[in-house]
Amino acid sequence: MKEKELCRLIHVSQLYYEENKTQSEIARDLDISRPAVSYLLNKARKAGIVKIDVLSYHRTIRGIRHELCHIFNLKSCRVVTLPDDLYQIGADVLVEFLPKTKILGLGWGYNIDKIIAKFKKSPGELNSGVICPLIGAITAPQRGYHPDDLVKALAQKTDRLGQVLNCPAIPATAKEQAQVMATEDYKRIEDYWKKTTTALITLGSFPSVPDHGSAMRFGRKLIKEKAVGCLLTYFFNPQGELIPSEDDxxxxxPLEQLARVRDVIGFVPQEANVASIISGLKTGYFKHLIITETLASEIINQMDENKSV
Structure with missing residues (x-):
């Protein structure tokens, strides 16, 4: 094929497929007949200049959502095409749930902090209700791991009542745990946990960053039992089964209370690994999911491979 003819086929194809011009418009612009445009487009396809990939249903966004909801018994799934939009979509989903949420429970972590940062000052219809932390704080000044601060930040943007826990997430002994659980702050939050209607939690992984005191709480048990998934500071094996410890x-x-929360929204960070996501979803606690298209497709592929083994 001569270079002049190749350039003409490329030009016509770009006008039709990239600029969305009709064949009649192209014919008028190039001063040729409409059948001539059709002929050139067909020739471009045969020459391999134009390749049309018709996605099967399970490769479309709608198909991916449907598949994940079916596999993990989810009520809804938001699949984000562009990773840069992930935190904004997280904030948008939260806005959707707030009008029907009396008590919102917040998890912890850098990603929850980023979602709240994307949250714009809300209109009045979102301001009726309570926001509370689902976990205590770590002692290190790690951004996002002081849930009381996350609660205050979101409460300020929604004009909701923010309730704080004022305690460490990981006491070192049973005595210290008992002391925390005897405080009025804990008892108040515990009562809110029993009535929580919506929760926002990140699907984490093991090893976790920052470390959740795992050596003190579990020794080498997490490694021996192949921990991969993490929810708050609970750890799970690849089957989504809890790995308990007498020193935790x-x-x-409590997980039995989390199981009664009507809408648990799981947020999947872009850097998450497939094994940890599958472990978290297999726990059955999550009812809704926010995830990138790339990770969602990898999960479906992994589940298909597991079926064939």
């Missing part, structure tokens, strides 16, 4: 004195919402 963490202050966080």
């Amino acid at each position: 004195f963490a202050i966080q919402i």
Whole structure:
């Protein structure tokens, strides 16, 4: 094919497929007949200049959402095409849930902090209700791991009542745990946990950053039992089963209460690994999911591979 003819086929194809011009418009612009435009487009496809990829249903965003909801028994799933939009979508989903939420429980972490940062000052219809932390704080000045601060930040943007826990997430002994659980702050938050209607939690992984005192709480048990998933500061094996420890004195919402929360929204960071996400979803606590298209597709592929083994 001569260079002049190749350039003409490329030009016509760009006008039609990239600039969305009709064949009649192209014919008028190039001063040729409409059948001539159709001929050139067909020739471009045969020459391999134009390649049309028709996605099967399970590769579309709608198909991916449907598949994840089916596999993990989710009520809804937001699949984000552009990773840069992930935190804004997280904030948008929160806005959708707030009008029907009496008590909102917040998890912790850098990603929750980023979602709240994207949250714009809300209109009046969102301001009726309470926001409370689902876990205590770490002692290090790690951004996002002081849930009381996250609660205050979101309460300020929604004009909701923010309730704080004022305690460490990981007491070192059973005695210290008992002392925290005897405080009025803990008892008040515990009562809110029983009535929480919506929760926002990040699907984490093991090893976790920052470390959740895992050596003190579990020794080498997490490694021996192949921990991969993390929810707040609970750890799970690849099957989504909890890995317990007699030396775990963490202050966080009990899992039996979390299981009764009507809408638990799981946020999946862009850097999350597939094994940890699958572990978290297999726990059954999450009812809604926010995830990138890339990670969602990898999860579906991994689940398909597991079926064929």
